Amino acid sequence: MEDSKRRPKLPIQQMVILAICRVAEPSESHHIAPAKQRLLINFRSCHDFRLPLSCECLSETNRDSDNDFPKPEMIESFHVPRKDVAKWAGITAATFSLSQAATGILWGRASDRWGRKTIILVGGICAMFSSLLFGFSNSLAMAIVGRCLAGVTYGNVGTYRTAVAEMIPEKELQPRAFSIMPLVYAMGSIFGPALGGALANPAANFPDTFGDSAFLKNYPYALPNIAASTFFAIGIITGALFLKVGYSASRSRHPDTDILEETLESKKYKRDHGRVLGRALVRAFGRAKSKMTRHADSETTPLLKDSRPPGSTERCDDATQQHNKKQRPSPPTYKEVFTHQTSMTLLVYAVLALHAVAFEQLLPVFLHYPRQEDRGSDPDVHLPFKFSGGFGINADRIGLIFTLCGICGLFIQFFVFPAVVRRFGVVPSLKITSIIFPLCYTLVPFSTLFPTPLTQQLAVFLICILQVGAVMVGFPCLGILLTNSAVSLRVLGTINGVATSVSAIGRAIGPAIEGWAFSFGLKIGYVILPWWTLAAIAALGSIPVWYLIELDGPFGDEPDNLGSVTAEPHLDTEEVTEQTQAKAMQQRQMS
Numbered sequence: 083m084e085d086s087k088r089r090p091k092l093p094i095q096q097m098v099i100l101a102i103c104r105v106a107e108p109s110e111s112h113h114i115a116p117a118k119q120r121l122l123i124n125f126r127s128c129h130d131f132r133l134p135l136s137c138e139c140l141s142e143t144n145r146d147s148d149n150d151f152p153k154p155e156m157i158e159s160f161h162v163p164r165k166d167v168a169k170w171a172g173i174t175a176a177t178f179s180l181s182q183a184a185t186g187i188l189w190g191r192a193s194d195r196w197g198r199k200t201i202i203l204v205g206g207i208c209a210m211f212s213s214l215l216f217g218f219s220n221s222l223a224m225a226i227v228g229r230c231l232a233g234v235t236y237g238n239v240g241t242y243r244t245a246v247a248e249m250i251p252e253k254e255l256q257p258r259a260f261s262i263m264p265l266v267y268a269m270g271s272i273f274g275p276a277l278g279g280a281l282a283n284p285a286a287n288f289p290d291t292f293g294d295s296a297f298l299k300n301y302p303y304a305l306p307n308i309a310a311s312t313f314f315a316i317g318i319i320t321g322a323l324f325l326k327v328g329y330s331a332s333r334s335r336h337p338d339t340d341i342l343e344e345t346l347e348s349k350k351y352k353r354d355h356g357r358v359l360g361r362a363l364v365r366a367f368g369r370a371k372s373k374m375t376r377h378a379d380s381e382t383t384p385l386l387k388d389s390r391p392p393g394s395t396e397r398c399d400d401a402t403q404q405h406n407k408k409q410r411p412s413p414p415t416y417k418e419v420f421t422h423q424t425s426m427t428l429l430v431y432a433v434l435a436l437h438a439v440a441f442e443q444l445l446p447v448f449l450h451y452p453r454q455e456d457r458g459s460d461p462d463v464h465l466p467f468k469f470s471g472g473f474g475i476n477a478d479r480i481g482l483i484f485t486l487c488g489i490c491g492l493f494i495q496f497f498v499f500p501a502v503v504r505r506f507g508v509v510p511s512l513k514i515t516s517i518i519f520p521l522c523y524t525l526v527p528f529s530t531l532f533p534t535p536l537t538q539q540l541a542v543f544l545i546c547i548l549q550v551g552a553v554m555v556g557f558p559c560l561g562i563l564l565t566n567s568a569v570s571l572r573v574l575g576t577i578n579g580v581a582t583s584v585s586a587i588g589r590a591i592g593p594a595i596e597g598w599a600f601s602f603g604l605k606i607g608y609v610i611l612p613w614w615t616l617a618a619i620a621a622l623g624s625i626p627v628w629y630l631i632e633l634d635g636p637f638g639d640e641p642d643n644l645g646s647v648t649a650e651p652h653l654d655t656e657e658v659t660e661q662t663q664a665k666a667m668q669q670r671q672m673s
Contacts, residue, residue: 190579
């Protein structure tokens, strides 16, 4: 019975609050591109199958990036020639990834210095204003600046992983915990395109209702960004009032304490004024509710009762004052950050981001490319390796394939991934995915050799499911390994910031390489070239996986010991030190 009581549980309430803070970002980023398929199809009309420098996948559920193509109609509204729409859409998207890559480390180091909650809230505020700037853009330059600023602010996505890692240090809970934020992202990415499609350019889409609005005519894409900013505001307010970050946040014995419950040493004993206000609002709501109910005392007592022990408030104030007098700890050195295991994990993370996103950008183009007819009589075809042509299917069917893959990915992410990791372990699961990726990429072009269109689409769909499943397992496994490779909590935010930067670089490079390989492969008649190039990249990136090991992490083997220390914020560590010194002095005098 005692063991069941001490069994660790997920801090559901705090995870929900963190999810509210997070869900606005994918909703905002994906609402700008509900017409991505049209943009990809525009490549065919221009006879240019090179992919833009960076773009977002349709079935995205577990990336660090929140960027996407702007709507082609929006680019056209800036008086850009039709033949240049794809180019400028790619450039606009590329500025996001490059800006995110440039600032990911800075956000990570900032979270190690000023705290996770502070950076989450600051990042949300900045993202809200960048969304408004992009929505009110009336020129191409302004739109590019808006996406650039969005990339800068979204560089803080690694801080969310840091917050999750510090909330749940128990290894048996990490698989479930690290699958929640990707699930939240997926929900936002599903809701975002619907939001953008419904609210974008309402004066043209709903002329009877909004046709007379001069504001909506001048700023046709402002409405979805205003709606997204509302979600940002809700997340910011909720996080400021109720979010607690750190191991002690989920295990605190005194939830009513005013101390900012962060695991970060420099923020551990500081008062969180946002939570003070949040608790006051909860108490006020409880008092108002008690006047409307017959059993007022029984319902409001838990809200009004101060669960802190007598005198704890004074000790909290003393601890806060004395802690503020301490010298701020020096920032972690790069030697502490880039340990051998951390460096190898970051390398695997970057390569995985490169080929996973490149696959999901190349696949729609390949699916839409015209079929090669009469392969048996074509002198340029030499099966099984020299052939060209795609599937020749339209955007609606492509969207259906990706939607079904996304639904399967959600199921794998939330149900299959935790079970697989509990059964086999983090590193063995990652090794399995490292074998699956090259196999999938090698088989994709041969799916066009099936005799009928139905069998061709069924074959490529099954390959996509296998690849999506590997993605859903691979990325969270790397997130767990990154967390457990940190030597201390002082470097955890920086490590996740570096991961954000290197993955953004991979997402920018991958589509560019594969776009060039696809164009060159079509010219020489080998459609397998881009796919086998991708398979070679995945195979090389899998080599470091076999040298990875899972370390104990910054919490060590017994996180309960940490909880017992940090859960009592009213204890003064300096008082303990003074008592120890006094005892030592007495012993010397007696001797």
